Amino acid sequence: EVRLVESGGGLVQPGRSLRLSCAASGFTFDDYAMHWVRQVPGKGLEWVSGLTWNSGLIVYADSVKGRFTISRDNARSSLSLQMTSLRPEDTALYYCTRSTKLTIPGDRWGQGTLVAVSS
Amino acid sequence: QSALTQPASVSGSPGQSITISCGGTRNDVGGYDYVSWYQQHPGKAPKLIIYDVIYRPSGVSDRFSGSKSGNTASLTISGLQAEDEGEYYCNSYSSASTNVFGTGTKVSVL
Numbered sequence: 001e002v003r004l005v006e007s008g009g010g011l012v013q014p015g016r017s018l019r020l021s022c023a024a025s026g027f028t029f030d031d032y033a034m035h036w037v038r039q040v041p042g043k044g045l046e047w048v049s050g051l052t053w054n055s056g057l058i059v060y061a062d063s064v065k066g067r068f069t070i071s072r073d074n075a076r077s078s079l080s081l082q083m084t085s086l087r088p089e090d091t092a093l094y095y096c097t098r099s100t101k102l103t104i105p106g107d108r109w110g111q112g113t114l115v116a117v118s119s
Numbered sequence: 120q121s122a123l124t125q126p127a128s129v130s131g132s133p134g135q136s137i138t139i140s141c142g143g144t145r146n147d148v149g150g151y152d153y154v155s156w157y158q159q160h161p162g163k164a165p166k167l168i169i170y171d172v173i174y175r176p177s178g179v180s181d182r183f184s185g186s187k188s189g190n191t192a193s194l195t196i197s198g199l200q201a202e203d204e205g206e207y208y209c210n211s212y213s214s215a216s217t218n219v220f221g222t223g224t225k226v227s228v229l
Contacts (some may be wrong), residue, residue: 045165045208047218055147059216063121095164103153103212107176
């Protein structure tokens with residue numbers, strides 16, 4: 001069974017940093033591209049970042065470029081999102097997703113981890 | 120990276136067909152055959168139902184179909200059922216290798 005389990009969310013003050021993690025299981029991790037997608041509760045989806053199976057191509061949404069860093073550890077089947085200079089508008093549920101290619105933002109999704117940025 | 124344009128809501132009676140539009144530009148929908156569609160039920164993670172404009176993942180009902188014309192993609196749900204109620208989002212690959220989602224459409228079954 002494919003499982004994507006996010007962790008690391010919480011309440012953080014504006015300007016601070018937070019690191020999200022995603023533990024993957026039930027599939028061959030390095031066969032897939034991975035993404036982070038976020039959703040403000042009650043609002044729409046926003047693609048955040050993605051990377052290919054070997055991290056050869058890494059892309060970001062303009063809204064997070066220069067502040068967020070996505071990375072993966074294929075040996076540990078894990079995905080991370082280092083978030084710095086956090087803003088209130090980064091408050092959202094963050095989903096980890098996998099896909100066969102970067103052009104699909106996710107064919108399987110985790111349940112998400114909630115990040116709240118507030119003073 | 121502006122969100123793709125979707126109608127806020129679409130409704131239909133059981134058994135009917137409905138179509139949800141997804142408007143973009145030549146830099147996203149019009150420029151690539153990489154449109155995907157997601158279904159989301161309240162409190163649940165999104166589920167992929169269409170990818171690469173017209174293809175359905177294994178296990179997705181053939182009542183869902185996708186198409187594209189110019190800068191606009193469409194999702195058609197035929198034989199509408201109560202379980203189809205929920206939020207639907209389109210997504211397109213775009214220039215600079217990024218992805219952009221639509222604004223979302225709430226589907227109601229009358």
